[in-house]
Amino acid sequence: MNTKRDLPIHIQGVPALEDNYIWIITQGKDCIVVDPGSADPVIDWCTQNNLQPTAILITHTHHDHVDGISLLRNTYSASLPIYANRCAKLTHLFNPVDGETTIDIGTMCFQILALPGHTPDHIGFYLKEKQALFCGDTLFAGGCGRLFNGGTPEQMTLSLQKINQLPKQTALYCAHEYTLANLRFAAIVEPHNETISKRLAESKIKRMHGEATVPSFLEEEQATNPFLRTETTHVEQAINQWAKQTTTTPSARFALLRAWKNELDATGILEQD
Numbered sequence: 001m002n003t004k005r006d007l008p009i010h011i012q013g014v015p016a017l018e019d020n021y022i023w024i025i026t027q028g029k030d031c032i033v034v035d036p037g038s039a040d041p042v043i044d045w046c047t048q049n050n051l052q053p054t055a056i057l058i059t060h061t062h063h064d065h066v067d068g069i070s071l072l073r074n075t076y077s078a079s080l081p082i083y084a085n086r087c088a089k090l091t092h093l094f095n096p097v098d099g100e101t102t103i104d105i106g107t108m109c110f111q112i113l114a115l116p117g118h119t120p121d122h123i124g125f126y127l128k129e130k131q132a133l134f135c136g137d138t139l140f141a142g143g144c145g146r147l148f149n150g151g152t153p154e155q156m157t158l159s160l161q162k163i164n165q166l167p168k169q170t171a172l173y174c175a176h177e178y179t180l181a182n183l184r185f186a187a188i189v190e191p192h193n194e195t196i197s198k199r200l201a202e203s204k205i206k207r208m209h210g211e212a213t214v215p216s217f218l219e220e221e222q223a224t225n226p227f228l229r230t231e232t233t234h235v236e237q238a239i240n241q242w243a244k245q246t247t248t249t250p251s252a253r254f255a256l257l258r259a260w261k262n263e264l265d266a267t268g269i270l271e272q273d
């Protein structure tokens with residue numbers, strides 16, 4: 001007879017709200033829900049697939065990552081465990097976790113990574129046996145999160161470096177479908193990087209067919225994501241040229257690159273072909 005440990009683990013993205021993905025990690029009939037910004041798509045998926053949520057993981061407490069918690073607890077169990085940063089301001093009772101520790105849920109073991117920057121309380125969950133990182137709004141496919149709630153460029157720079165040190169095959173499960181706009185920006189920063197233009201073209205085709213462009217793999221982010229490439233000559237030169245100054249630290253380069261992207265985001269130009 002199979003034990004639960006032998007059952008394969010599957011990871012499914014459920015689109016929610018405008019452009020969020022809620023990740024559902026399934027083993028047998030149990031599942032773990034990551035960042036439920038809305039409950040309905042999770043309940044629909046679980047009903048269709050005869051699944052029972054056994055835990056909720058929260059990367060940070062922005063509403064589009066937590067607003068589904070109440071209805072999920074009402075639907076499945078008032079004591080459905082929630083794991084969130086010890087510092088998280090969450091209105092629900094939860095199991096506090098700290099960075100650089102591990103938690104066991106069922107047969108799965110997650111390593112917690114402190115990833116402050118997008119928010120000061122942001123964490124990631126690394127599921128070693130799948131080489132999967134649930135990185136919330138820290139690293140996106142082709143880009144990264146903005147700084148909110150007092151998160152600093154120094155924090156974000158260290159968090160991105162921490163992700164950058166994971167195995168190259170790590171699958172990155174971020175929480176938004178922002179890939180096309182991110183890669184259009186990447187192509188502006190590095191107009192001669194053919195790996196970026198190829199990835200952008202492939203991602204456009206996926207989106208045309210309604211397919212998700214995430215997860216992506218760390219190796220492809222290292223080759224195409226400007227926020228992981230601020231220390232390469234071309235990206236550093238592009239940042240200095242845009243900012244008309246000579247940067248001397250990784251966090252200064254990150255801050256300017258982020259400001260550059262924010263400026264273009266505001267024009268709407270990255271949303272168009």
Ligand SMILES: [Zn+2]
Pocket residue numbers: 060062118137
């Ligand atoms: Zn967020």
